[in-house]
Amino acid sequence: MSRIAIIIGSTRPGRNGKAVAHWVYEIANQRSDAEFEIVDIADYDLPLLDEPKGAASGEYTKPHTKAWSQKIDTFDGFIFVTPEYNHATSPALKNAIDFLYKEWNNKAAGFVGYGATGATTAVENLRMIMAELKVADVRAQVRLSLFTDFENFSELKPAAFQEKSVHDMLDQVINWSSALSVIREPK
Numbered sequence: 638m639s640r641i642a643i644i645i646g647s648t649r650p651g652r653n654g655k656a657v658a659h660w661v662y663e664i665a666n667q668r669s670d671a672e673f674e675i676v677d678i679a680d681y682d683l684p685l686l687d688e689p690k691g692a693a694s695g696e697y698t699k700p701h702t703k704a705w706s707q708k709i710d711t712f713d714g715f716i717f718v719t720p721e722y723n724h725a726t727s728p729a730l731k732n733a734i735d736f737l738y739k740e741w742n743n744k745a746a747g748f749v750g751y752g753a754t755g756a757t758t759a760v761e762n763l764r765m766i767m768a769e770l771k772v773a774d775v776r777a778q779v780r781l782s783l784f785t786d787f788e789n790f791s792e793l794k795p796a797a798f799q800e801k802s803v804h805d806m807l808d809q810v811i812n813w814s815s816a817l818s819v820i821r822e823p824k
């Protein structure tokens with residue numbers, strides 16, 4: 638069975654991202670076609686990228702990089718829960734992505750964006766990054782608006798239709814995570 642990480646893409650104190658990721662996890666856990674785990678970047682205390690060699694080398698020197706690598710390596714697919722900061726994803730998420738390379742390759746990804754307009758620009762930005770990492774990013778995505786899916790821009794109250802949009806996105810991520818297993822090295 639595919640293992641899918643739900644990655645919290647924000648590390649800011651008071652972040653909305655944590656509630657969004659837990660909401661996605663609750664919906665995902667209704668399913669029996671994959672296993673899901675929340676991965677909080679904040680738990681890994683990643684500094685700004687401090688490895689001397691590029692991630693494609695796989696030659697990691699720092700304990701935080703090795704711990705992050707070991708965790709991400711265990712997954713077959715990813716749900717990136719991303720805010721939008723100045724029309725891009727968060728610097729914390731971009732930095733965490735940049736630390737690794739092979740751990741992302743030949744896996745699938747979907748996106749749950751939240752912001753004034755569902756973080757659509759941040760997700761477009763992430764899709765370009767995924768191509769470089771050989772990640773197959775699915776079409777379906779979840780767009781949560783701070784105006785209509787939150788109260789006071791801080792309390793998550795998603796519109797009813799959003800649950801279906803999560804399942805639509807999960808359907809595609811699980812399909813592609815499984816399909817791509819044939820070209821991944823066995824774990």
Ligand SMILES: Cc1cc2nc3c(=O)[nH]c(=O)nc-3n(C[C@H](O)[C@H](O)[C@H](O)COP(=O)(O)O)c2cc1C
Nearest residue numbers: 647649652653654720721722723724751752753754
């Ligand atoms: C530095 C910064 C820049 C932001 N820029 C945008 C933006 O360009 N577009 C948008 O829709 N929301 C923007 N926002 C609003 C965030 O998407 C919103 O505050 C969201 O809750 C941030 O995620 P977080 O609470 O998990 O950190 C910005 C917020 C911050 C802190």
